[in-house]
Amino acid sequence: MGQKRDNISNCESELPLPRNAPSLAVIVPCYNEEEAFSACLEELNSVLAGLLETGKITDESYILFVDDGSRDKTWSLIKQAAVANKFVRGLKLSRNRGHQIALIAGLSAVGADACISIDADLQDDTDCISQMIDKYREGNDIVYGVRNDRSSDSFFKRFTAESFYKFMAFMGISQIPNHADYRLLSRRALDALLQFRESNIYLRGMIPLLGFSAAKVYYSRRERVAGESKYPLRKMLALAIEGITSLTIMPLRLISALGFFTCFIALVVALYAIIEKIRGEALTGWTSMMIAVLFIGGVQLLSLGVVGEYIGKIYMETKARPKYFIEDIAGREELP
Numbered sequence: 454m455g456q457k458r459d460n461i462s463n464c465e466s467e468l469p470l471p472r473n474a475p476s477l478a479v480i481v482p483c484y485n486e487e488e489a490f491s492a493c494l495e496e497l498n499s500v501l502a503g504l505l506e507t508g509k510i511t512d513e514s515y516i517l518f519v520d521d522g523s524r525d526k527t528w529s530l531i532k533q534a535a536v537a538n539k540f541v542r543g544l545k546l547s548r549n550r551g552h553q554i555a556l557i558a559g560l561s562a563v564g565a566d567a568c569i570s571i572d573a574d575l576q577d578d579t580d581c582i583s584q585m586i587d588k589y590r591e592g593n594d595i596v597y598g599v600r601n602d603r604s605s606d607s608f609f610k611r612f613t614a615e616s617f618y619k620f621m622a623f624m625g626i627s628q629i630p631n632h633a634d635y636r637l638l639s640r641r642a643l644d645a646l647l648q649f650r651e652s653n654i655y656l657r658g659m660i661p662l663l664g665f666s667a668a669k670v671y672y673s674r675r676e677r678v679a680g681e682s683k684y685p686l687r688k689m690l691a692l693a694i695e696g697i698t699s700l701t702i703m704p705l706r707l708i709s710a711l712g713f714f715t716c717f718i719a720l721v722v723a724l725y726a727i728i729e730k731i732r733g734e735a736l737t738g739w740t741s742m743m744i745a746v747l748f749i750g751g752v753q754l755l756s757l758g759v760v761g762e763y764i765g766k767i768y769m770e771t772k773a774r775p776k777y778f779i780e781d782i783a784g785r786e787e788l789p
């Protein structure tokens with residue numbers, strides 16, 4: 454690559470890019486996506502064929518579908534596709550482990566020069582893939598797909614997502630707003646990511662920790678092509694908690710601050726109570742006592758809950774259980 458860079462200064466009219474056309478792996482996590490699968494396959498297949506034709510990627514490129522323990526026909530569709538289409542490979546996890554772990558499973562299996570992760574529902578614009586590769590070839594190791602339009606999301610989803618990003622920023626977690634898990638990673642960024650050994654995974658927050666040069670491509674998010682969202686509120690909340698607790702201990706600090714504050718208030722109230730007692734006017738108010746007891750009780754329980762959340766994470770991390778098991782693979786060539 455150093456030699457390539459030297460060439461740049463000699464050739465002003467047509468600058469060679471710092472990187473050659475990569476072999477590309479497109480990682481697609483799928484959970485009960487039988488309805489969206491064929492549209493997804495067709496679109497990604499034509500995108501890859503186009504890129505191959507224009508010489509933007511090499512012919513070792515492929516699409517890797519990761520079946521995250523689906524209970525519908527998704528895996529048999531992936532297997533069929535892998536037989537019929539040389540671009541297609543598949544990986545089946547032994548059970549549903551969630552989007553983030555399905556992505557890690559896919560990423561761990563990649564041997565290509567670059568990989569792009571994308572959802573199976575085609576909400577993310579596949580036209581960006583070509584731009585992502587351009588940015589990669591210009592020398593970027595990470596290319597974020599960023600939505601510039603959330604109009605296809607419901608008001609509720611938009612509101613909760615925006616509040617979540619603001620809250621995360623308040624907690625000091627840097628992440629790219631309106632970027633989900635549609636991104637390109639170069640080989641070295643991917644190798645760096647795979648060195649993170651933790652089992653609490655929130656990729657969006659981990660990728661900026663890698664460093665390396667990054668770029669963004671913008672697109673407007675479409676409607677789901679078929680099927681329903683596989684992210685009900687429960688999973689969204691779990692992801693949010695995972696995101697916070699895996700990246701920052703700010704909530705623990707906030708509890709300490711709250712503790713100090715309550716102690717200070719308690720001191721003031723205690724002084725007041727003693728003065729009243731000395732003045733002989735101590736008519737102990739039931740209401741104020743109830744409020745104080747309930748408030749402090751509530752704060753304590755909440756704080757204990759937050760502390761417990763972290764202890765739970767430590768517990769899971771120390772067990773260091775395997776994150777997933779591969780039950781089956783499909784497609785040509787070597788997959789681990």
Ligand code: UDP
Pocket residue numbers: 481482483484485486521549550551552555571572573574576681682683684
């Ligand atoms: N997904 C997964 N495991 C899960 C939930 C979702 O692999 O437990 C996949 C799903 O098949 C899709 C992607 O993650 O490819 C994003 O899910 P979805 O589109 O339902 O989320 P939304 O766009 O509604 O946030």
Ligand code: MG
Pocket residue numbers: 572574576677682
């Ligand atoms: Mg979606």
